[in-house]
Amino acid sequence: MRPIAILGIGQTIVEEQWEKSLRDIAVDAITNALADAGRESADGLFVGNMMSAIINSQNNLGALLADWSGLKGKDSVKVEAACASGSAAFRSGLMAVASGEMDSALVVGVEKMVDRTSHEVTAALATAADADYEVDMGVSFVGLNALIMRRYMHEYGWKHADFAPFAINAHANAVHNPFARLRHKITLEEFEKSAMIATPINLLDASPIGDGAAAIYLVPAESLNGGPHILVAGSAAATDTIAIHDRSEPLFLNAAYQSARMAYRQAGVGPEDIDLFELHDAFTIMSALSLEACGYAEPGQGVRLGLDGAIGIQGRIPITTRGGLKARGHPVGATGVYQIAEVVQQLRGQCAQTQVADARIGMAQNIGGSGATIITHILKKA
């Protein structure tokens, strides 16, 4: 593939955007990314979205958003991989430009989730799991993650409070991110007393949904004539069984391991070279599992990184530096694009109080389903 650079990024705040429709939010992010890139159009548009068909009665988001964002006529499609839809769309845009078929591409991740009842959203989120062999048995998506967390605590002897640092760190970082949904700190006491959702996952283990969109503008690196830029140094996707019960080792995110391994190799780096890691903390347990699968801890020891302070801005491997899914919020199909935009902000040195010093290499990892689709990107300052 010819090397690809990120020329612009755009984000909207993640919140309950009652006054805006799905298309408005997406157009806001696209407009911001175009302005940031200093461009007026792009050869193609790749839309990451998971649930507009269910929640917004709208398919064909490619044509819709090309039309509404001033890209009318351009090649445009939606890419879906459950909660990994955003990074899947990014990867599609990447391959389109890398193939030479396009000389520029816009990627937008968008989700408009709060227009329906939480019952309807819970049902829509469950479409990420196996409809025939998991969901039809009555388990929700948070329920599946609760089973994983319970098993992890049982196998390795951790208690619920040991997961608190993941949530506390995410909230502390979100305070300084103007696009974050939950811009307030939380304490260990609040974490422990929070309302139970699906034992052992309580409210502060879980990421909030929200309306939001993020966009990225891609160009061939060669078109920048050697000027400073953000390079996509690694991009890889892997899958696992969609149903958790089909995995021989349900506590190991094999698709995270595989996609990170490929991305490390492409970028010519190892875990020790990554300056920050935007991981997929939909639930605190997923932070631990992601760190383990990507080479930062032995199986069962991911929580120790939180307890040891290694995940903070000045730690060994800073994670969720802009608030993560937990506190920036999780507009599902948009999340993967937010993660990549946040890595770009770090590599550009735009993160003020939560800036990772001398950040040169950052990683983003996006998960669809309970570890079924995992996509890893590594960005480098060039």
Added chain:
Amino acid sequence: MRPIAILGIGQTIVEEQWEKSLRDIAVDAITNALADAGRESADGLFVGNMMSAIINSQNNLGALLADWSGLKGKDSVKVEAACASGSAAFRSGLMAVASGEMDSALVVGVEKMVDRTSHEVTAALATAADADYEVDMGVSFVGLNALIMRRYMHEYGWKHADFAPFAINAHANAVHNPFARLRHKITLEEFEKSAMIATPINLLDASPIGDGAAAIYLVPAESLNGGPHILVAGSAAATDTIAIHDRSEPLFLNAAYQSARMAYRQAGVGPEDIDLFELHDAFTIMSALSLEACGYAEPGQGVRLGLDGAIGIQGRIPITTRGGLKARGHPVGATGVYQIAEVVQQLRGQCAQTQVADARIGMAQNIGGSGATIITHILKKA
């Protein structure tokens, strides 16, 4: 882009496959394509599907189908562009292999539609149109097409029976296609007396839905060391406004014109060089509009090609040679892949009674929404 060849194809019959689930049907097509290609796996899987989230309560088809088809672990995503989802997935697979990111890709289009009531399917189909500005006003998808057909008849003076040749030709060809849903001929009298759906569209103007899947195996042409193969000579996608009322000329398929123009240029051919054309005859009116936009007739004169016998197997521009959407059936997200597989069958000379003599160049065109997303592919015998 490096040139891409089609190494294998697979299809299932289009019908009410009550005894099979979505995943079973997709796996059937993938298995057939792998066997036809003489391969056991592929580097990636691209799934075209429009409505599984609504009809089957299932998202994340990429991971699901990789898992169930023996491609567990492979990069796999779903691509959606309403009824053009199949060709959009094909185009994504094409760019993935062309970029060098993959050395082989499987594309599968699948739709399992008959498990719900026709009311639910009608609502799901309407997600291809503008939810806020068309569907919320009460119009269905067939209703939108009926408005276009009525306007066309008014503008150009055609009567309903003038559209009959499109349906009669499709049914006549489907008789010889073992994968077709409606393998019986129809007469002009039957066409005229058929039950009205949305004036002026009656039952025999409209394509039937159905359960079905088709798959294609892609490799770089260079990997075949110069042996005979089917080359993807042109691939282009264009969009238009999603709402019909936003178009200054609602009777001209501008996205068909644009994508065909780009595909002709890439392939170095013109309309006169195309030996057969698998067009998107979801309704008879769409056959006329597609022929006009692709250079076979002046605006308003597409129906004349049917009346003059130009669309038959021995005609000037044979269309729907395997039955088209009208008689092969329209499992929406799979249709675009069926069209390409059918062109391959013609170029391979596998079509017996409906074989186009000396077919060397074929075109497939897939439409999402009422002309909102149109994707054109040109294949060449090499």
